Amino acid sequence: MPLTSYEEIASYATMIGYVTKVGYMPPWRASSKAHALKGENILSKEELQSIQQWIKDGFPQGDPKTLPPAPLTQAGEEMSAPDLVVSMTEAFEQYGVYYDQYRVFVLPIHLPEDRMVSAIEFVPGKNSIVRGALLSVDTGEEVMPLDEWDPQYGYFSFGEIGFVPDESRWYSWQPGKGKSEFPEGQGLYLPKDAKLLLHLHYGPTGVPEKDSSHINLQFSKSAQTQQQFTLPLVHPYSMTNDSFYLPAGETTRYHASFTVPFDLELHGLFPHSHLLGKHWELFTVSADRSASQSLLKIEDWDFNWKQQYEFEAPLMLKQGTTIHALAAYDNTSENLLNPSDPPRSMNWGKRMFEEMFLVYFSLVKHQAKEQKQYSFSLLPGAVNAKKTTPLVLRFQNQKRQSFTCRVKDFSGKVQMDLFDQKEFKKGEHQILVDLQDLEWGNYYLELQAKDQIDRHLFVLLAADLFD
Ligand code: HEM
Structure with a gap:
């Protein structure tokens, strides 16, 4: 109204x-x-x-x-000269049923080269029905059968993309959010052959309404742009108690924790559970256990108002800090949102009546200013690793030098020794890292030369977490 x-x-x-x-x-x-x-x-x-x-x-x-002037019913666009506009190729009709609809639209983009996005703006086509947008980036083909299976434009998927894309969560939008500009020297990675996967949540409407939303992008001019990642670092494999199971008629609490493997800037948090979720709390404990700080607390979780919470000023988290996440679920009939009546024992799943325990962290690695002897990246720029696809490690060194390379878990334990003091010629190198034998969880790849040590995060999530 x-x-x-x-x-x-x-x-x-x-x-x-x-x-x-x-x-x-x-x-x-x-x-x-x-x-x-x-x-x-x-x-x-x-x-x-x-x-x-x-x-x-x-x-x-x-x-x-x-009296102030009347507010605009359809806010204008903030980005006046985007470098690229990615639009839905058709309008989707929310067919006037009084319930929410969730759809993913596959938007291919064809760029001549990989780019870093310095500013982004999601523009809803129809403000009155677009309740939220999640954007992921993917370079694989897994999405195509999902898209083809659904005869209408886009495909149905409740609250998620429906599988783990390269960057499972690239950007998110909720009503009221305008253009997002990344801090100087930071941005989002967009590979040239990527597809943007736009997950839209349409609110209930009594009359059919059409939407055709678009995304404005501005690219970074600097070659030295650091990537901001959004990674699901809290997931069932970082849980500390039991396995994820919500017995019928009971309230249950779950806890997850992990240790920050290197200094980070934390930009935002996106907790995710469904209709049984009731409470979220995230806090840190310093490495020497002398200090603790609250990151986010949601006492009255409501799936309909799930969103990315972004800090006004990014928080610096020192290596060794432990992050704790607590979530409570109510699977009794007291929970009026319980989709099962009578309550049913519930497991992990992406469907509406199932449940999830995920927190996405938007972060940038804190970069020391010292002279670099080599540069190092993981490809694709995304860090949601898959067992089926080897990680691509790329580095470039100015002179002939020896490197040690390891995969470590978030407690610092070596899980894979890739090479030790191996000599490399001056130039560019590419190494494939096979992850078949690694357990699911949070890891970092560490490359070490004489006076430099560099680390990159990646998360190995089972595909069935999202299937
Ligand atoms: C008169 C009683 C009110 C009712 C029944 C009501 C109900 C709602 C509902 C159902 C939505 C979700 C709309 C959707 O899903 O598309 C909503 C959104 C919202 N409401 Fe209210 N509301 C009321 C008053 C207010 C007031 C007084 C404020 C501010 C002081 C407010 C601020 C908002 C905001 C910021 C949103 C989200 C923005 C958006 O979806 O575009 N509401 N409200």
């Missing part, structure tokens, strides 16, 4: 008083105040009090002369 004039607002006055008092509106689920988050939809105590006072006073109209 529109809330754009005195008459419209006054007719909802008592309801506005109620929804703001109980915290249902404006929608904002993060309750910890430890770090300022971008786009906080919060009313101050004073604002809440003045709404209540206004209702007590019989909701009088203010001075019409001070």
